[in-house]
Amino acid sequence: MSTVSPHSATPKIELIGVKKAFGPKKVLDGVDLSVAKGESFVIIGGSGTGKSVMLKSILGLLRPDAGTIKVDGEETTHIGGRARDRVMTKFGMLFQGGALFDSLPVWQNVAFGLIQGQGMKRSQARDIAIEKLAAVGLGPDVANLSPAELSGGMQKRVGLARAIATTPEIIFFDEPTTGLDPIMADVINDLIVKCVRDLGATALTITHDMASARKISDRIGMLYQGKLIWQGPTSAIDDSGNAYVEQFIHGRAEGPIQMQVKLG
């Protein structure tokens, strides 16, 4: 444990000028971001603006074309092999689509990082898995089901339980409340807040749910056309003075952001 305070010199995660294109399509076009230790940062932005791509670039699942990514001050942009494995142990990730292992029962999904990553005994890992499932509102009866037998929202929650099971230092949530009812969404919000406040984790969350964003974040940033066009403390989101942010948080069809749709 270091004793640095949240706004100290070494950020937990730092992106400098990160660019990523798929063929001719520029998705990230110079993203600069710095998230302090123990901070909860929320990224908002339209569908298809590259939010998921940004998280995957930080995790090393996608290789950025340019720019630098640092985790705990260590440059991780181009590392691989063992160095990458070591950095990975700091992370937990909830994938947008859940990405549960369909060949394993639910409890083994949740316990996967404990058993395979940390070499914990299966019986002990199972107890922890049941505990984490309870934290996301799932009873022990689902533990032995296969992921395909769960509803979409339940799969999302299992994915969440898996992401937090190893109590990682940094947790990425890709749309944690999408597909959940409002009450369960709020339970998940509380859970994310708890991970950050009680366990001291650093969280980076993507969401379209503004109520959730306000509740779980210390700071919010908006991604638009490959750049973080605005970022600031959550309290400042309502008077950001940025027309794009205004339009987005109020969900207006009219404004500077033009959707590529044609109304018949």
Place this chain on the structure above:
Amino acid sequence: MGFLSGIGRATLVFLAATGRLALFTARGLSHCVRPPFYPRLLVQQMREIGYNSLPVVGLTALFTGMVLALQSYTGFARFNASSAIATVVVLSITRELGPVMAGLMVAGRVGAAMAAEIGTMRVTEQVDALTTLSTNPFKYLVAPRLLAGTLMLPCLVLVADIIGVFGGYVVSIYRLGFNPSAYLTSTAQYLQTIDVVSGLVKAAAFGFIIALMGCYNGYHSKGGAQGVGAATTHAVVSASIMILMINYLLTGLFFS
């Protein structure tokens, strides 16, 4: 000019693909020998590739042995050489048909399943999820399959050899009216260790190729259900062609 640049481009694409496959093979092999190992997964794959393929491979071998006896009889009877049938059956089965038939059947059964499973894991981000859970996909998915394929195919082929020879025996005795003990004697007479061993070495190579093509195509599949379908087809077709090519090369090495 357009023609030449077309050839150039095709050559570059081919070289790039070969390079990617070579890199994938090297990575897969290196993870086979470096810990952590996943014995549980290895056993599971060995059961899937070996035990579960027994019926298919056994039936193929049985009918191959039977048809071999029948065909060689119709051929050899013209030259009064029907006593050579036992030798023809046992040598064809152990040297060539056992490994090749088993290889092709397992390529269709197991290679396709591997490509489909890993491909689905790839397009549903399960492979990425493995990485985020500090588990190397090469160790967890590729290495157990490569090992299991290489280890189990020789076992399957050994069984196929026995069943194939048995098939030839059944047809020769009950349909063609040979003397059982004379048939068995001539089966054993010209059979050498190298005949069986060369078949088993081929089988190990085929098992490796099947698993490699299944994993490689699955690992690099993209674009949803259609991509997984294409990966599955590629895995089976490329494994089958490579089996036949490698079979020729190995036969040349062993028996020239």
